[in-house]
Each structure stands twice: as structure tokens, then as C-alpha cells.
Amino acid sequence: MPKPYPREFRDDVVRVAQGRDPGVTVEQIAKDFGVHPMTLFKWLRQAGIDEGVKPGVSVSDSAELREARKRIKLLEQENEVLRRAAAYLSQANLPKRLYPLVNELAADGIPVAVTCRVLNIARQPYYRWLSRPVTDADLAEAYRADALFDAHRDDPEFGYRFLADEARAAGQSMVERTAWKICSHMGWWSAFSRRRRRGKGGKPGPPVHDDLVRRDFTADGPNRLWLADITEHHTGEGKLYLCAIKDVWSNRIVGYSIDSRMKSRLAVNALHNAAARRGEVAGCVLHTDRGSQFRSRKFVHALNQHYVLGSMGRVGAAGDNAAMESFFGLLQNNVLDRRSWSSRQQLRTAIVTWIERTYHRRRRQRSLSRLTPVEYETIMTSPASQAA
Numbered sequence: 001m002p003k004p005y006p007r008e009f010r011d012d013v014v015r016v017a018q019g020r021d022p023g024v025t026v027e028q029i030a031k032d033f034g035v036h037p038m039t040l041f042k043w044l045r046q047a048g049i050d051e052g053v054k055p056g057v058s059v060s061d062s063a064e065l066r067e068a069r070k071r072i073k074l075l076e077q078e079n080e081v082l083r084r085a086a087a088y089l090s091q092a093n094l095p096k097r098l099y100p101l102v103n104e105l106a107a108d109g110i111p112v113a114v115t116c117r118v119l120n121i122a123r124q125p126y127y128r129w130l131s132r133p134v135t136d137a138d139l140a141e142a143y144r145a146d147a148l149f150d151a152h153r154d155d156p157e158f159g160y161r162f163l164a165d166e167a168r169a170a171g172q173s174m175v176e177r178t179a180w181k182i183c184s185h186m187g188w189w190s191a192f193s194r195r196r197r198r199g200k201g202g203k204p205g206p207p208v209h210d211d212l213v214r215r216d217f218t219a220d221g222p223n224r225l226w227l228a229d230i231t232e233h234h235t236g237e238g239k240l241y242l243c244a245i246k247d248v249w250s251n252r253i254v255g256y257s258i259d260s261r262m263k264s265r266l267a268v269n270a271l272h273n274a275a276a277r278r279g280e281v282a283g284c285v286l287h288t289d290r291g292s293q294f295r296s297r298k299f300v301h302a303l304n305q306h307y308v309l310g311s312m313g314r315v316g317a318a319g320d321n322a323a324m325e326s327f328f329g330l331l332q333n334n335v336l337d338r339r340s341w342s343s344r345q346q347l348r349t350a351i352v353t354w355i356e357r358t359y360h361r362r363r364r365q366r367s368l369s370r371l372t373p374v375e376y377e378t379i380m381t382s383p384a385s386q387a388a
Helices: 007-018 026-033 037-050 059-089 099-107 112-119 123-131 136-154 160-169 176-186 264-278 297-305 318-336 344-359 373-380 383-387
Strands: 225-235 238-247 252-259 285-288 309-312
Touching: 007 026, 007 037, 007 252, 007 264, 007 344, 026 037, 026 344, 037 059, 059 099, 059 112, 099 112, 099 123, 112 123, 136 160, 136 176, 160 176, 225 264, 225 318, 225 344, 238 264, 238 318, 238 344, 252 264, 252 344, 252 373, 264 297, 297 309, 318 344
Parallel strands: 225 285, 285 309
Antiparallel strands: 225 238, 238 252
16 A cells, blocks of 8 residues: 655645646646646545535544544543552552552553653653562662652752752762762753753754765665755745755655744654655665754654664765755756745745656756656666666
């Protein structure tokens, strides 16, 4: 069964089809974007239902119903956790180790994640406790953690040094380093602590991946080497940001995401969309610059989720991602700078239309033997070429 199209791609195709010029058919729009006409008709019908023009259950109503059912089930599980926890703690079990309760609730069908979230305890220590018996060191740490927790609950403004003093007064002696370790692991910080932020003039952070490309922008097959970057452009409503991912083998834009804010989710959504449209991408190398969006933990997690290898160039070296910069240069000349854009939606429609209709299916490239990216992929992945 083929994977569904990314939601962002579906919405863009529907917008283009709804705003098509007179004389342009839905079949032509479907051909330009590489989808089946019946699929596009279904998307348009669902869009009419969502807008209230046609009768039926909208996507939002269906999603709200599913979310409501999930929420009801989750609330029932949370209430059961609190009820059992109150009964468990009322028995004066000291130290207050709730891991046996988590185990009992898991046996009754309540997920460990729900129990740990309600009781505000970490899951990893629970699984470590489950895999081996409780040692004397664990028992001593539990007593210390209880003393630190009680002190932190009474005085949230205390840092770990003051908490260690309070724990010693309660009979649990420990050095400040031990107190810091326990507080750091459990996330108990002073209410006055603030995380320092890097200013605009600061240097970019260290790369989270090695440079696996070394300016060798060649690939001997699809989904071997991808390039990604982010560009921005002004509109009458503010800036619009585009994160695009290109397959070096065919120069095709395999995934993109467009948003009004340049957050990590912009890069994450582009990667998810590319993986959804390309299928098996395990082992592919994704080369980027050292922007904070590509160094974020969410983006690294997305790479690991799809088994994609990360690669990063150097700071201030435009040649390390020159192949992606060339695509953005074409987009700048053919779309962004051609006119002024009054709204983000207007510019978004123009970008996706140029990528899917012009760049993919009409613009021939010398590096592809004067074929378009879609023609090149069709020819090079045909059974005849594979047999050859």
C-alpha cells in the first residue's frame, strides 16, 4: 500500500486547483503535480466539506472526535493512577519509591508513560530498576532524593547547595556534587535560575555531524545524497520561510516545508515530507549548513527516525552547500524577485506551483542530459534501464 501524500503537499495542490485560471482543468493541475485526477477530485471534495460548502464530516470534526476519545481514555487512566497512588502512599511505605506502583499499573493495562507523567517521575530510572534488583546504593540515593525533593517542595527558590544543607539537617548527609547530580537528573532547579541565551553577534554552535560530502555533489542513485537549506522572502504580511530538500541524483525537490516562522519544525516537517514521498530512505546522507534548525535535537531525532545520516559543512563556506544555493538562486530569479507579494499565501502558491509544474516537469537541465528531473527519474528507474 503506497504511503499517503504529506498533508502540506495536499493542501498546496488543493489551493492551486481552487484558484486555477479559467480554461485550466483539474486533470491538468493533477498532471502538473504528479497525482491521479481522481485523487485530486477527492481532495477537492473533502476541502469543500471542510469549508462548509458540501455536506459531510470535516477533517477537523473527525480529528476532534478521535482526540476526544483519546483524551477521555487518558483521563480515566490518570484518575486511576492518582487513586492507586494515594492508596499506596497512605500505607507509609518509606522511602517513597513508586516504581512498584508503576509496575502494578502497567500490569493492569495503564501505560508506563502515563503513570510516570502523572507521578512526575522519569521513565528511564524505572526501566533500570525493573531490569535489576535494587542495590544498597540505589536505596541510599532514593533516601537522599526524597530528602532533596522535600526541601525543594518547601523552598523552590533554593539551589542544589541549599538543598544539600537541608537534606543534611534531615539526616541525609551528602556532598554538593551528589546533590547536584540528583537535582539535575530529576529536573529540580531553583525558581530563579535562567538559561543564558546567545546574542545575535554570537558564534554558531558546533556541528552535530561530520562533513560526509566534502563538496562532492554526485550520487549514483536516488535517495543516496540529499541537500537541504532554508531561504526567506518578504511579503506584505511579513517574512515567509522555505526549507527545501533536493536529491542530488536527479536535482528533484523531494520535500519542502513553508512557514511564517523559522523554527526547528520547519526543517523537521520538510524531512518528514521528503521521507513520506520517497519511501525507503535508510542510509541516505542529508547535507546541510550549520544553522540552528539543523542542529536542533528535534531534527536530529527525525534523522534517526528515518535512518538518515546527517552531514554538515563549515561556517562561512558557501561552497560546502553550493548545489543547494544554485536552486535557491533559480527560485529567487524566477519567482521571489519577479514581483512584490502582498500576502504569504500568494507567495506560497507561486513557490509550490513553480517547483512542481516548472522546475520538475518543464525546465530541462544540462546536467541531466537536457531532461527534466521527473523525466530523468522516469527513464533511469525504468525496468529497461535496470536490466541494462
